[in-house]
Amino acid sequence: MAMSDRFLPLSHHPERATSETAPTKAVLIAVAGLFLGAILFFPLVTVFIEALRKGWGTLFGTFADPDTLAAIRLTLLVAAIAVPFNAAVGLAASWAIAKFEFRGKNLLLTLIDLPFSISPVISGLVYVLLFGAQGWLGPWLDQHNIHIIFAVPGIVLATVLVTFPFVARELIPLMQSQGTSEEEAALMLGASGWYTFLKVTLPNVKWALLYGVLLCNARAMGEFGAVSVVSGHIRGLTNTMPLHIEILYNDYNFVGAFAVASLLAGLALVTLLAKTFLEWRFAGELAATSRRH
Amino acid sequence: MSVPVRVRNLEKTFGRYPALKGVSLDVEAGELVALLGPSGSGKTTLLRAIAGLEQPDAGQVLFGDIDANTLSLRERRIGFVFQQYALFRHMRVIDNIAFGLRARPRSSRPSEAAIKSKVLELLHLVQLDGLEARYPAQLSGGQRQRVALARALAIEPRVLLLDEPFGALDARVRKDLRKWLRELHQRTGHTTLFVTHDQDEAFELADRIAILDQGRIEQVGTAAEILERPATPFIDSFIEGIARREAQARDRTKPHVVASR
Amino acid sequence: MSFLPSSLRQPSALPGFGLALGFTLAALSLIVLIPLAALVLRAASIGPADFFAIARDPRTLAALRLSFGTALIAALVNTVFGLLIAWVLVRYRFPGRRIIDAAVDLPFALPTAVAGISMAAIYAPNGPIGSIAQQFGLKIAYTPLGIVLALVFIGLPFVVRTVQPVLEEVESDIEEASALLGASRLRTVFQVVLPHVYPALLTGFALAFARGVGEYGSVIFIAGNIPLVSEIAPLLIVIKLEEFDYGGATVIATLMLAISFAMLFLINAIQGWSRTKHGNV
Numbered sequence: 001m002a003m004s005d006r007f008l009p010l011s012h013h014p015e016r017a018t019s020e021t022a023p024t025k026a027v028l029i030a031v032a033g034l035f036l037g038a039i040l041f042f043p044l045v046t047v048f049i050e051a052l053r054k055g056w057g058t059l060f061g062t063f064a065d066p067d068t069l070a071a072i073r074l075t076l077l078v079a080a081i082a083v084p085f086n087a088a089v090g091l092a093a094s095w096a097i098a099k100f101e102f103r104g105k106n107l108l109l110t111l112i113d114l115p116f117s118i119s120p121v122i123s124g125l126v127y128v129l130l131f132g133a134q135g136w137l138g139p140w141l142d143q144h145n146i147h148i149i150f151a152v153p154g155i156v157l158a159t160v161l162v163t164f165p166f167v168a169r170e171l172i173p174l175m176q177s178q179g180t181s182e183e184e185a186a187l188m189l190g191a192s193g194w195y196t197f198l199k200v201t202l203p204n205v206k207w208a209l210l211y212g213v214l215l216c217n218a219r220a221m222g223e224f225g226a227v228s229v230v231s232g233h234i235r236g237l238t239n240t241m242p243l244h245i246e247i248l249y250n251d252y253n254f255v256g257a258f259a260v261a262s263l264l265a266g267l268a269l270v271t272l273l274a275k276t277f278l279e280w281r282f283a284g285e286l287a288a289t290s291r292r293h
Numbered sequence: 294m295s296v297p298v299r300v301r302n303l304e305k306t307f308g309r310y311p312a313l314k315g316v317s318l319d320v321e322a323g324e325l326v327a328l329l330g331p332s333g334s335g336k337t338t339l340l341r342a343i344a345g346l347e348q349p350d351a352g353q354v355l356f357g358d359i360d361a362n363t364l365s366l367r368e369r370r371i372g373f374v375f376q377q378y379a380l381f382r383h384m385r386v387i388d389n390i391a392f393g394l395r396a397r398p399r400s401s402r403p404s405e406a407a408i409k410s411k412v413l414e415l416l417h418l419v420q421l422d423g424l425e426a427r428y429p430a431q432l433s434g435g436q437r438q439r440v441a442l443a444r445a446l447a448i449e450p451r452v453l454l455l456d457e458p459f460g461a462l463d464a465r466v467r468k469d470l471r472k473w474l475r476e477l478h479q480r481t482g483h484t485t486l487f488v489t490h491d492q493d494e495a496f497e498l499a500d501r502i503a504i505l506d507q508g509r510i511e512q513v514g515t516a517a518e519i520l521e522r523p524a525t526p527f528i529d530s531f532i533e534g535i536a537r538r539e540a541q542a543r544d545r546t547k548p549h550v551v552a553s554r
Numbered sequence: 555m556s557f558l559p560s561s562l563r564q565p566s567a568l569p570g571f572g573l574a575l576g577f578t579l580a581a582l583s584l585i586v587l588i589p590l591a592a593l594v595l596r597a598a599s600i601g602p603a604d605f606f607a608i609a610r611d612p613r614t615l616a617a618l619r620l621s622f623g624t625a626l627i628a629a630l631v632n633t634v635f636g637l638l639i640a641w642v643l644v645r646y647r648f649p650g651r652r653i654i655d656a657a658v659d660l661p662f663a664l665p666t667a668v669a670g671i672s673m674a675a676i677y678a679p680n681g682p683i684g685s686i687a688q689q690f691g692l693k694i695a696y697t698p699l700g701i702v703l704a705l706v707f708i709g710l711p712f713v714v715r716t717v718q719p720v721l722e723e724v725e726s727d728i729e730e731a732s733a734l735l736g737a738s739r740l741r742t743v744f745q746v747v748l749p750h751v752y753p754a755l756l757t758g759f760a761l762a763f764a765r766g767v768g769e770y771g772s773v774i775f776i777a778g779n780i781p782l783v784s785e786i787a788p789l790l791i792v793i794k795l796e797e798f799d800y801g802g803a804t805v806i807a808t809l810m811l812a813i814s815f816a817m818l819f820l821i822n823a824i825q826g827w828s829r830t831k832h833g834n835v
Contacts, residue, residue, distance in 0.1 A: 020739060025646055032642040033654070035635050039707050040660050042683075043672040050675055089581045096574040100566050108578070114586055117814065119768025121788035122807045125795065126589035129596050134800050136592060161585050181379035183568050184346055187366045188373045189393030189448055193569035199392075203383040215662065222665025224771030229792060242667040242771065249671050249775065258675075261668040268663035275663075276656040348565040366567050 124229025636713025696778025
């Protein structure tokens with residue numbers, strides 16, 4: 001028996017037929033690793049290095065600046081409005097689309113995804129054309145002393161538009177794969193529509209909802225292009241954190257810019273960590289198909 | 294508690310495909326009736342229409358004297374056991390069974406203690422004592438089926454409807470459950486309809502059998518009536534296997550199972 | 555469904571359809587559709603003569619050419635390396651694989667302005683990579699090359715995440731069959747395995763490209779923003795808006811959207827054609 005192995009050269013490389021040789025593998029892994037290191041890791045690490053260039057004192061000094069604090073507050077406020085709103089829309093849209101059959105469903109799906117294929121700058125521009133000084137409603141708003149562009153409402157609207165599809169996208173495929181029989185069972189047992197939604201549907205999609213909210217929140221807090229167009233860059237009033245980074249950077253206050261950037265980079269890392277945890281722990285409860293973008 | 298069910302000229306079309314073409318059926322209070330037919334015969338559509346899960350295009354369903362159309366889904370008080378059970382996957386067995394009681398408006402909701410004792414009683418009835426803290430994913434197919442049944446019974450249903458109750462189970466479990474369901478029905482006495490494509494199951498279990506084909510009821514009767522006088526050539530061929538086995542059984546022993554009731 | 559002219563929806567026992575759809579449509583209209591319609595109406599009200607005057611302006615043309623050109627190159631780079639990374643992540647087991655897998659999504663999570671200033675710092679003439687490149691006479695930051703690098707960063711996860719699940723589902727039996735028929739490993743990979751992945755690869759390319767065309771935050775810090783040289787189309791829109799030239803901004807935005815949608819349509823058509831040719835993959 002031991003002898004026969006020698007005459008079966010393939011048995012020494014049982015994987016050869018459907019895999020690469022070890023050196024090829026090593027080279028491919030090395031190339032992929034180097035590329036990712038240069039393109040992804042290096043910029044991330046640089047944020048923290050630059051933020052700490054002048055030590056922790058300067059870093060914390062940035063966060064004592066009232067304009068920086070105002071930017072942080074505004075970013076939190078905008079996300080606190082945009083994310084729950086889009087979560088509510090995502091839940092409503094996925095209930096209608098996943099649990100019912102109706103005409104025009106595919107069109108509706110396409111329209112919900114539309115903001116993903118529009119430049120953020122254009123997402124801001126459309127609101128300027130509507131509400132700006134020379135926009136359709138501009139003169140009327142001006143007469144009534146309502147400020148949308150160069151004010152907080154415009155920033156909220158632009159953020160909502162840019163992050164519109166995030167939650168719906170996570171929920172729709174999952175709810176479609178779950179079908180309607182649990183809801184039917186709940187109704188037959190005498191539950192009301194709301195009770196069914198809260199006690200049966202929502203618990204079944206809670207992790208996917210959290211997943212969508214995480215991504216939506218990351219984008220809402222980090223959005224730059226759309227918000228930049230409608231903000232007016234008024235320090236302490238209409239600057240979000242990403243816009244504040246730009247202002248500090250253009251003032252050659254690099255440490256300040258990277259200090260604020262490191263806060264957002266930290267948020268990105270937490271988001272990635274939470275997202276990876278959800279994918280690892282609740283893979284089956286996120287979606288039947290691939291939930292990745 | 295149990296009421297008779299009367300189905301009058303039900304029509305249902307999916308797109309251009311007619312699923313029910315004027316179906317009428319009378320089920321007496323406490324009776325156990327099988328809806329038997331090949332796939333696509335309309336038996337599941339009929340069951341779902343009685344439940345209120347499908348809106349018929351025409352016709353009427355009566356629970357006793359009440360027109361089912363005047364009742365919303367939640368007012369119908371129907372125990373429905375889904376083919377794949379549709380257990381709430383994120384709830385323990387005890388919460389699954391208690392769901393219908395807890396979902397009631399506060400004024401008619403029993404106390405938590407009363408709910409718990411009722412659930413334990415039902416668990417005992419379906420022979421699942423001790424499994425109340427399990428999740429559906431931790432149960433075997435047969436156990437899930439019995440949880441689904443207990444959940445349906447918890448709301449003290451007017452009518453019990455079962456969609457392919459043994460369809461998802463393997464052959465050995467099926468046989469045991471069949472006998473058990475028969476006994477359970479004798480004890481609880483609910484008016485019961487169940488859908489099946491399995492002739493043996495229908496003939497062994499049901500008081501009467503309604504055989505459907507292409508959206509019509511071809512014949513309704515007891516097992517003996519159908520075996521002795523099949524109404525149409527379709528039924529003749531559909532029950533051929535049963536008839537042959539019956540004949541063989543009769544040759545071997547005198548009192549045979551099916552006609553013994 | 556289309557057989558029910560009397561009703562837009564099939565009857566269902568579940569409640570809440572009207573409420574859910576109504577809320578969805580209201581939000582969609584107010585947030586997305588009406589504002590976009592405002593753009594289209596504005597563009598239509600400009601008049602063909604003025605429209606083409608702005609469209610033919612050399613600065614406009616240079617910006618559009620730059621945006622689409624750099625996005626195209628970056629998407630091609632990402633197609634090659636995205637496929638390689640997806641292959642390595644799906645096929646090989648090595649220490650650190652999970653971390654790399656998770657890190658691929660970094661560009662989705664990291665705000666674009668953060669990536670922008672960081673890459674500007676790295677590739678600037680006095681930055682760690684920029685200074686090395688400088689010695690070889692290569693300028694990265696404040697040139698189109700810098701823009702391409704920023705767009706490679708932004709677009710990478712689109713390709714990896716589209717290809718990865720498809721690669722995971724390629725059955726190993728076709729590879730075994732190919733090997734048993736005597737094909738070399740290289741031939742098996744390129745002629746048997748990868749053809750299954752091409753539609754997904756094309757989708758990933760299209761997504762990365764579309765994202766690159768519209769990208770703003772990560773680009774403007776590294777681009778230098780010199781008119782006619784390194785000024786991208788989204789930035790030109792911002793500049794026009796700052797000059798209160800709503801018409802100019804509208805025309806450029808309309809052109810961007812029109813070209814993007816035309817290209818996405820073309821890519822969809824290619825995919826539809828390849829699907830009918832190769833069966834449903």
